[in-house]
Amino acid sequence: MTSARDDILSNIRRSLGVTGAERTRQGIVDERIDRAPRGVIPKRGQVSGRERLDLFRAQVEGALATITEVASPDEVPAAVAEFLRGHNLPATIRRGDDPRFAAMPWAETALEVSQGVSEGRDLNAVSHAFGGVAETGTLVMVSGPENPSTLNFLPDNHIVVVEAKDLQGDYESAWAKVRRAYGKGEMPRTVNFITGPSRSGDIEQTLLLGAHGPRRLHVIVVGG
Amino acid sequence: MTAHPTSPQFKENAARALADTQLQRALGNVRSGFIDKRQAAADRLPEFEELRDQARDIKNHTLQHLDLYIERYEAKVKAAGGHVHFARTAEEARALVLQICRDQGARTVTKGKSMITEEIGLNAHLEGAGITPVETDLGEYIIQLRGEMPSHIIAPAVHLNATQVEEDFRRVHTHLDAERDLSEPVQLLTEARAVLRQRFLAADVGITGANFLVAETGTSIIVTNEGNGDLTQILPKTHIVLASIEKLVPTLEDVSQILRVLARSATGQELSVYTTFSTGPRREADLDGPENYHVILLDNGRSSMLGTSFEEMLRCIRCGACMNHCPVYHAVGGHAYGWVYPGPMGAVLTPTLIGVDKAGHLPNASTFCGRCESVCPVRIPLPKLMRHWREREFERHLTPATVRSGLKTWAFFAKRPGLYRLATRIGMGALALAGRAKGRFAWLPFADGWTKHRDFPVPQGGTFQARWAQERAKRAA
Numbered sequence: 001m002t003s004a005r006d007d008i009l010s011n012i013r014r015s016l017g018v019t020g021a022e023r024t025r026q027g028i029v030d031e032r033i034d035r036a037p038r039g040v041i042p043k044r045g046q047v048s049g050r051e052r053l054d055l056f057r058a059q060v061e062g063a064l065a066t067i068t069e070v071a072s073p074d075e076v077p078a079a080v081a082e083f084l085r086g087h088n089l090p091a092t093i094r095r096g097d098d099p100r101f102a103a104m105p106w107a108e109t110a111l112e113v114s115q116g117v118s119e120g121r122d123l124n125a126v127s128h129a130f131g132g133v134a135e136t137g138t139l140v141m142v143s144g145p146e147n148p149s150t151l152n153f154l155p156d157n158h159i160v161v162v163e164a165k166d167l168q169g170d171y172e173s174a175w176a177k178v179r180r181a182y183g184k185g186e187m188p189r190t191v192n193f194i195t196g197p198s199r200s201g202d203i204e205q206t207l208l209l210g211a212h213g214p215r216r217l218h219v220i221v222v223g224g
Numbered sequence: 225m226t227a228h229p230t231s232p233q234f235k236e237n238a239a240r241a242l243a244d245t246q247l248q249r250a251l252g253n254v255r256s257g258f259i260d261k262r263q264a265a266a267d268r269l270p271e272f273e274e275l276r277d278q279a280r281d282i283k284n285h286t287l288q289h290l291d292l293y294i295e296r297y298e299a300k301v302k303a304a305g306g307h308v309h310f311a312r313t314a315e316e317a318r319a320l321v322l323q324i325c326r327d328q329g330a331r332t333v334t335k336g337k338s339m340i341t342e343e344i345g346l347n348a349h350l351e352g353a354g355i356t357p358v359e360t361d362l363g364e365y366i367i368q369l370r371g372e373m374p375s376h377i378i379a380p381a382v383h384l385n386a387t388q389v390e391e392d393f394r395r396v397h398t399h400l401d402a403e404r405d406l407s408e409p410v411q412l413l414t415e416a417r418a419v420l421r422q423r424f425l426a427a428d429v430g431i432t433g434a435n436f437l438v439a440e441t442g443t444s445i446i447v448t449n450e451g452n453g454d455l456t457q458i459l460p461k462t463h464i465v466l467a468s469i470e471k472l473v474p475t476l477e478d479v480s481q482i483l484r485v486l487a488r489s490a491t492g493q494e495l496s497v498y499t500t501f502s503t504g505p506r507r508e509a510d511l512d513g514p515e516n517y518h519v520i521l522l523d524n525g526r527s528s529m530l531g532t533s534f535e536e537m538l539r540c541i542r543c544g545a546c547m548n549h550c551p552v553y554h555a556v557g558g559h560a561y562g563w564v565y566p567g568p569m570g571a572v573l574t575p576t577l578i579g580v581d582k583a584g585h586l587p588n589a590s591t592f593c594g595r596c597e598s599v600c601p602v603r604i605p606l607p608k609l610m611r612h613w614r615e616r617e618f619e620r621h622l623t624p625a626t627v628r629s630g631l632k633t634w635a636f637f638a639k640r641p642g643l644y645r646l647a648t649r650i651g652m653g654a655l656a657l658a659g660r661a662k663g664r665f666a667w668l669p670f671a672d673g674w675t676k677h678r679d680f681p682v683p684q685g686g687t688f689q690a691r692w693a694q695e696r697a698k699r700a701a
C-alpha cells in the first residue's frame with residue numbers, strides 16, 4: 001500500500017499534469033523561496049522618523065490600544081507604574097529576563113516585579129517587543145526566555161515596550177529584521193503580531209474587549 | 225456537533241429559516257455589521273484592489289506548484305523539530321489526531337477555531353474515544369454547548385441572540401450562582417473567559433487550524449481576535465495543526481500580501497489582533513510553548529480539484545466576505561446550507577467535498593447578483609462556479625435513471641469511506657438518499673421555487689437589493 005503522502009503528492013501531480021521532477025518548476029520554486037520577492041507595499045508606511053512614529057501611534061490607537069512615549073529606557077519603570085496607577089491596578093508586574101529590562105531602574109518605583117512565564121494568575125505583564133509595524137500599529141513579539149509568549153496572552157493587562165528605532169513601515173521590513181536576527185529561512189518558535197487588545201464580536205456582533213487575551217494593551221515607545 | 229449534511233433539504237431548511245424570528249433578528253447583525261466595515265477598510269487603503277490581484281496571483285502560483293511547496297514545507301517543519309503527517313481522507317485525519325492524543329494520554333483537548341476540524345467531524349470522533357474536546361473560540365464554544373454547527377465561517381454563532389446564549393450558559397454552567405446577572409453581553413463574555421481559562425490550563429493537547437503554511441520557513445499561521453488560538457497552542461504539551469493542503473504559500477512576503485486583504489475583507493480591521501507564526505516545538509531555552517508540534521495535512525478531495533474549473537475555489541482564504549454580502553445568506557443564515565461551509569463559498573465547495581448528489585441543491589441558493597465575486601479578496605468567480613454546478617445538476621436531473629445517479633453516488637462514497645459512514649449515519653443508505661432526494665425535490669427553476677418563499681418575511685430595513693441600491697446611491701453622491 002502506498003503512503004498517504006505519496007498518494008496525495010502523486011494525485012496533485014496527476015491533476016496538474018506534471019511529474020514533480022521538472023527542472024524548470026523546481027527552479028521557479030527554489031528561486032521564489034530564495035528571493036522572496038516583495039509585492040505591493042502600501043505607500044502609507046513609507047515614511048520615516050517622526051512621521052513613522054506618528055503613523056504607528058495613530059494605528060495603535062485605532063486598534064483600541066493606548067500608547068505613550070518616553071525619552072530613554074530609564075523612564076520605562078515609571079511609565080509602567082503610572083499606567084497601572086491610572087487604571088487603579090495593583091502595582092505588580094511579571095516580565096521575562098530580557099537584558100534591556102534588567103538594565104532599567106525598577107527599584108526606583110513601588111512596583112513589585114516577578115520574573116518568568118505566566119501561569120494564568122498574573123494581572124499585569126510587561127514585554128519587550130522585537131519591533132513594530134507602523135502600517136497597522138502592529139507589535140512584533142518573538143518567543144524566548146527574554147519574553148515568554150504566555151505573557152502576551154494570559155495577563156489582563158499587557159504593557160509592551162518598543163524602541164522607536166525598531167519600528168518599521170511595513171511587514172516586509174519587519175521580516176527583513178527577523179531574517180537578520182535569525183537567518184534566512186529560520187524563525188524563532190513563535191512570532192506574534194499583536195494589533196490591539198483581545199476582542200470578540202461573537203455575541204450579536206457587539207465588540208467586546210478582553211475575550212481570552214488581555215483586556216488592555218498599552219504601548220511604551222522608547223526614544224522617539 | 226454534527227457533520228451530517230442536510231444540504232439536500234435546502235429548500236425546507238430555507239423555509240424554516242425564513243419563519244424563525246430569533247434567527248431573522250440575529251441575521252440583521254450580518255446585514256448591518258460587515259458590509260460597511262469592509263468597505264471603509266478597503267477605502268482606507270489605496271492599494272487594496274492591487275493587493276487583491278496579488279493575493280489571487282500568489283495563490284494561483286502556489287497551486288500550480290503545490291507538490292513542490294508541500295515538499296519544501298515538510299522539510300522545514302522537520303528541520304525545526306516538528307512532525308508532518310498526511311491524510312487522504314477525513315477518516316485518516318481523525319485517526320491521526322486520535323493517535324497523537326492517545327500517545328499523549330490526553331483526556332481533554334482544547335481547540336482553536338478550525339473549519340477543517342468541523343469538516344472532518346473531529347469532535348464527535350474524539351468524544352467517541354473518551355477524549356473531551358473543548359472549543360475555545362467564544363462563538364464555537366457557544367455552538368458546542370448547543371450541539372450545533374457553525375453558521376458562518378468567521379462568526380460561528382452569528383445566528384444567535386444574547387438571550388439564547390444566556391439560556392445556554394445558565395443550563396451548562398450550573399456551578400455558578402443561579403441568581404447572577406447575565407443581561408449584558410460583556411457579562412457573558414466574562415463568564416466564558418473564566419470557565420475557559422480553567423480548561424486552557426488543564427488541557428493535554430491543543431488543536432488549531434492554520435490560515436497559512438509557509439514553505440520558506442515551515443511555519444503555520446493562525447489569525448484570531450480573541451487570543452484563544454494562542455492559548456490553545458502554547459499551553460498544552462502538544463500542539464496539533466490540522467490544515468488542508470491548499471493553505472501553502474511560498475514565503476513570509478507572500479503571506480504579508482494576503483494578510484493585507486484578509487482582515488479587511490473579513491471584519492474591516494486593518495489587521496486581526498493576533499497573527500501568530502509558529503515554527504516547530506519549544507526551543508531549548510524556552511520557558512513556555514509546546515514540547516511536541518505536529519502538522520496534519522489533509523487532502524479530502526482537494527488534489528482532484530486541481531486542473532478542473534473548481535481549482536479556483538482552492539484560493540479561498542475563508543474570510544467570509546462572500547456570505548456577508550450574499551442576499552440569500554442574509555435571508556436564511558448559514559444552517560440552511562446544511563453542512564459545514566455556508567454561503568456562496570459553501571455552495572461551490574460543499575458539492576466537491578460531500579458529493580454533488582448530496583449538495584446539488586446548494587448552487588441554486590443564489591440570485592447570481594455577483595456581490596460575492598465583487599468582494600472576494602482572491603477574486604474567485606463564485607457565480608460562474610455555482611452556475612457550473614447548477615448546469616451539471618440540471619444535466620443529471622434530465623437523466624431519467626435516478627438509480628444510475630444513486631449508483632454513482634455510491635461509487636463516490638465507496639472511494640471515500642469516511643464520508644460513506646457519515647452518509648449512512650443519517651439513517652439511510654447513500655443510494656436511497658440520492659434516490660429519495662431526486663424524487664422529492666425535482667429541480668425547480670430558481671424563479672418559481674425559492675423566490676416564492678424569499679419575499680415573505682420582509683427583513684428589517686428593507687430587502688438587501690433595496691438597501692444596496694440605497695447605499696450605492698449614498699456613496700455615489
Ligand code: SF4
Pocket residue numbers: 539540541542543544545546547569596599600601602603604606
Ligand atoms: S470565497 Fe472569497 S469571499 Fe468567500 S470566504 Fe473564500 S476568500 Fe472569502
